[in-house]
Amino acid sequence: MYGSGSSGTDAGVAELRSPLEGVQQSFLAAMAELREEGRGGPADPTEIGREIRTFGASWSSADGFATYVRWLRDQTREDAPRPEGHVPATNLWWVEDDQYLGRIAVRHRLTPQLREVGGHIGYDVRPSARRRGYATAMLRLALPVARRLGITSALVTCDIQNVASRRVIQRNGGVLEDRRGSKLRFWVPTGCGDAGP
Ligand SMILES: CC(C)(COP(=O)(O)OP(=O)(O)OC[C@H]1O[C@@H](n2cnc3c(N)ncnc32)[C@H](O)[C@@H]1OP(=O)(O)O)[C@@H](O)C(=O)NCCC(=O)NCCS
Numbered sequence: 309m310y311g312s313g314s315s316g317t318d319a320g321v322a323e324l325r326s327p328l329e330g331v332q333q334s335f336l337a338a339m340a341e342l343r344e345e346g347r348g349g350p351a352d353p354t355e356i357g358r359e360i361r362t363f364g365a366s367w368s369s370a371d372g373f374a375t376y377v378r379w380l381r382d383q384t385r386e387d388a389p390r391p392e393g394h395v396p397a398t399n400l401w402w403v404e405d406d407q408y409l410g411r412i413a414v415r416h417r418l419t420p421q422l423r424e425v426g427g428h429i430g431y432d433v434r435p436s437a438r439r440r441g442y443a444t445a446m447l448r449l450a451l452p453v454a455r456r457l458g459i460t461s462a463l464v465t466c467d468i469q470n471v472a473s474r475r476v477i478q479r480n481g482g483v484l485e486d487r488r489g490s491k492l493r494f495w496v497p498t499g500c501g502d503a504g505p
Contacts, residue, residue: 322404338434427463455498
């Protein structure tokens with residue numbers, strides 16, 4: 309388990325945890341919410357969109373969900389199967405009791421493409437749990453995870469129109485480097501957040 313509830317938000321006792329089978333029902337509800345806002349469609353380039361397309365059909369069975377959870381956890385390993393061009397990543401879920409609320413992924417290194425767009429860290433919060441400070445808290449708690457991976461400054465990118473994500477990054481000390489196309493690129497120091505576990 310990573311981290312703990314955060315102060316300064318109404319994040320309550322939610323915490324960052326490695327993906328776990330026990331939240332299957334709330335995960336399914338969260339994915340249904342994301343689908344409703346268009347995630348997982350053929351044109352959705354996001355990580356969650358790709359996973360909805362790849363794994364979504366199997367999530368409702370206990371075995372299928374367990375396989376997905378194992379696959380996500382295995383992504384920390386260099387030798388785990390992963391899509392072409394992807395690098396190892398530590399995937400963490402924001403969970404309160406048995407309620408899945410969101411997720412954050414820390415990629416262990418940059419590729420030329422991630423350096424352009426995508427960066428070290430990506431996150432999303434289920435629509436019904438937004439605007440409660442969760443993404444801000446998740447990023448804060450993920451920074452020590454990145455630090456332990458040897459990342460001293462994490463690249464985090466967001467769409468120029470994504471006001472919420474921009475706030476999340478800036479709240480965590482992100483410094484704007486530049487704009488590339490429709491994306492803003494920030495460097496977030498990993499050593500200045502909470503000490504974490
Ligand atoms: C971006 C996202 C992760 C934010 O999650 P969240 O848990 O709602 O964020 P927070 O509650 O921590 O809010 C962070 C800040 O953004 C503001 N904010 C949140 N949603 C907002 C919105 N729709 N419009 C304007 N500001 C918003 C909050 O008021 C807060 O501002 P503050 O720090 O000044 O108080 C969430 O909207 C999401 O999952 N979006 C889809 C996926 C995505 O865009 N991921 C990021 C990719 S770069």
